[in-house]
Amino acid sequence: MEVNAEARRILAVSISKLYASRTQRGGLRLHRSLLLSMVMRSARDIYHSSRECEELCGAPPTSEEAMETGPVEQTVQLPEPLTEPRQPAASAVEPPSEEPDSGDEGSDGELAEDKENMSPTRQSRKRRGKAAAAPDFLPSKRARLEPGEERHAALPTSCRAGAGESLAALSLNRVIPAF
Amino acid sequence: MAGPGGDMQWCFSQVKGAIDDDVAEADIISTVEFNHTGELLATGDKGGRVVIFQQEIENKNQPQFRSEYNVYSTFQSHEPEFDYLKSLEIEEKINKIRWLPQKNAAQFLLSTNDKTIKLWKISERDKRPEGYNLKEEDGRYKDPNTITGLRVPVLIPMDLMVEASPRRVFANAHTYHINSISVNSDDETYLSADDLRINLWNLEITDRSFNIVDIKPANMEELTEVITAAEFHPLQCNTFVYSSSKGTIRLCDMRASALCDKHSKLFEEPEDPSNRSFFSEIISSISDVKFSHNGRYMMTRDYLSVKIWDLNMENRPVETYQVHEYLRSKLCSLYENDCIFDKFECCWNGDDSVVMTGSYNNFFRMFDRGQRRDMTLEASRENSKPMQVLKPRKVCAGGKRKKDEISVDSLDFNKKILHTAWHPQDNIIAVATTNNLYIFQDKVN
Numbered sequence: 001m002e003v004n005a006e007a008r009r010i011l012a013v014s015i016s017k018l019y020a021s022r023t024q025r026g027g028l029r030l031h032r033s034l035l036l037s038m039v040m041r042s043a044r045d046i047y048h049s050s051r052e053c054e055e056l057c058g059a060p061p062t063s064e065e066a067m068e069t070g071p072v073e074q075t076v077q078l079p080e081p082l083t084e085p086r087q088p089a090a091s092a093v094e095p096p097s098e099e100p101d102s103g104d105e106g107s108d109g110e111l112a113e114d115k116e117n118m119s120p121t122r123q124s125r126k127r128r129g130k131a132a133a134a135p136d137f138l139p140s141k142r143a144r145l146e147p148g149e150e151r152h153a154a155l156p157t158s159c160r161a162g163a164g165e166s167l168a169a170l171s172l173n174r175v176i177p178a179f
Numbered sequence: 180m181a182g183p184g185g186d187m188q189w190c191f192s193q194v195k196g197a198i199d200d201d202v203a204e205a206d207i208i209s210t211v212e213f214n215h216t217g218e219l220l221a222t223g224d225k226g227g228r229v230v231i232f233q234q235e236i237e238n239k240n241q242p243q244f245r246s247e248y249n250v251y252s253t254f255q256s257h258e259p260e261f262d263y264l265k266s267l268e269i270e271e272k273i274n275k276i277r278w279l280p281q282k283n284a285a286q287f288l289l290s291t292n293d294k295t296i297k298l299w300k301i302s303e304r305d306k307r308p309e310g311y312n313l314k315e316e317d318g319r320y321k322d323p324n325t326i327t328g329l330r331v332p333v334l335i336p337m338d339l340m341v342e343a344s345p346r347r348v349f350a351n352a353h354t355y356h357i358n359s360i361s362v363n364s365d366d367e368t369y370l371s372a373d374d375l376r377i378n379l380w381n382l383e384i385t386d387r388s389f390n391i392v393d394i395k396p397a398n399m400e401e402l403t404e405v406i407t408a409a410e411f412h413p414l415q416c417n418t419f420v421y422s423s424s425k426g427t428i429r430l431c432d433m434r435a436s437a438l439c440d441k442h443s444k445l446f447e448e449p450e451d452p453s454n455r456s457f458f459s460e461i462i463s464s465i466s467d468v469k470f471s472h473n474g475r476y477m478m479t480r481d482y483l484s485v486k487i488w489d490l491n492m493e494n495r496p497v498e499t500y501q502v503h504e505y506l507r508s509k510l511c512s513l514y515e516n517d518c519i520f521d522k523f524e525c526c527w528n529g530d531d532s533v534v535m536t537g538s539y540n541n542f543f544r545m546f547d548r549g550q551r552r553d554m555t556l557e558a559s560r561e562n563s564k565p566m567q568v569l570k571p572r573k574v575c576a577g578g579k580r581k582k583d584e585i586s587v588d589s590l591d592f593n594k595k596i597l598h599t600a601w602h603p604q605d606n607i608i609a610v611a612t613t614n615n616l617y618i619f620q621d622k623v624n
Binding site: 029031042 | 267272375407457458514
């Protein structure tokens, strides 16, 4: 399914951009991180909704236009995911609790710590109802990391959980770090 | 584009910077700004340096005089710093330069990197004192016993020396990355904007600033938009605007309340549903906002277009100009190569009749609002013979490519023009490619 493949590709590209931005000079850019998270959320939603559609329909989906051209109206669910970023930026934008830069205010840091304690629950909530199989396009974390990066404490917990993680929990929970 | 007599023609005047194809990262130009008279042209680069060029008018009486800009002053404005608390490096790249209106012999400008704004004084010294009573010529103090008379030092001419000294440092007021500074028409205050907050400063006071806009949500997870640019109204000292990553512009009146979280006006154009795509949110993010000189309009730049807004009409712009619509079908590739995140600036000409912005392949675009005409020109070393007239360029979006047209796939996306500036009074423009500054002027000029 072309849309599915496109969504997967965009997700893979976005994740690599996210990791690259961690090491760039000047620190993480809030604006860029926000835009990346929006694209990733749309791609994730389209990816999951197209897989659900596959399962529901049980038939090969009709071929669609490439994602970036024209209106993306292949499935009924699409307008929803595209507008979804507006509200639940919440669920995807979570401060990484392990980063030393826990925020400019103490309250952010405390919030981050709570999130860490709660995170297993949050992750399982996201996993429910979504594809159980690991996204096969996602490279293993070991292969991704440069030798230097392994030493950073900045890696979020979910990454170390391995390829079995739901894609959503893996990346979007850590997109917008606490400043 | 028509001037008083016919079509305006742009000629190459000068190019500044290294000829090397191998661009040193520190030399990448990050901001360009004329001062209020146009006599001085300042550039900032990624290495934290500011270079100021001064216009030297050769002979104004000749019909086609050439105004040459030569280096006036160069100084290191910002250095790389390290935030130990967050383990983050603070880049020295100059994000913006804004000139203060001239009040005395010296010139003042504000320059900013991601975290700190500095006020620089640029002054000329062309005389020096000689003949001190108590000091030798080399500065050593004389033995008092050898002094028998009294003489007063006299000022003697010397070679012109231009000195830049930091007069104020406005630091520690921004948690996020500063994207804009704007000097108020009251000549006393200025604003600085980062992703989530805007601060109001007094030019004399460095240890405190007022926060006038704060869009940081209580829970960062609810963040949906950031501030991308801000500017004071050129005439009304109580009014300023700020643009957002969602494509909206808010106009605020500082008389209404101390914290301008509630806007006085909200400028937003409803999205065209037929253009909805995966990357709609990114391309609607506004990268620059500029008031017209007369204060009646403002211009915004998003990834594909330039929009002119009448301050009295909030629901849609009065004019929209497509900068490079042929890129709309390439957004996925532009996302992959990061070009979709490029922040283009825009500028008005002196009488607000023409607007200009940059594009890729070292192309830049001009839109004549009165004549409803647009022009694409290129800044390149190939077209840099003295007074060479620039030939308008054309991009072929699809189908049969005509002679002299360039196809979209041949465009060089590494050659981008993000920063342009227009002389406040004359038809002289400064266009920055990656590491070169081109100066063009109107042929009639």
